[in-house]
């Protein structure tokens with residue numbers, strides 16, 4: 001059980017911006033940009049590395065949903081999608097999540 005399961009189950013509060021039968025999106029508690037939203041599958045998937053071939057439709061749904069949320073947030077000048085995976089990738093919560101970051105110019109490469 002991670003903090004994200006508790007958000008899905010409404011056991012702890014979150015600023016939820018989008019929900020459908022497969023996914024949930026809420027604002028990051030420690031935003032790294034003016035807009036910083038986390039989009040997660042409701043299904044428990046530990047990380048990108050744990051995706052299976054049968055998750056292909058879900059991943060497509062998540063990416064299209066990320067785009068839709070970015071559009072609804074008014075990120076017309078662009079945005080960044082990030083998925084941290086594993087220790088070296090900087091993943092700190094063991095539940096697959098897509099970061100949607102925008103509202104400022106991003107730098108590259110990420111640290």
Ligand code: 5GP
Pocket residue numbers: 003014015026027028029030031038083084090091092093097
């Ligand atoms: P990661 O570092 O795993 O890629 O991203 C995890 C993200 O979850 C971090 O950006 C962190 O700020 C966010 N986060 C951790 N705990 C909570 C929480 O309880 N509520 C919300 N809204 N975000 C959280």
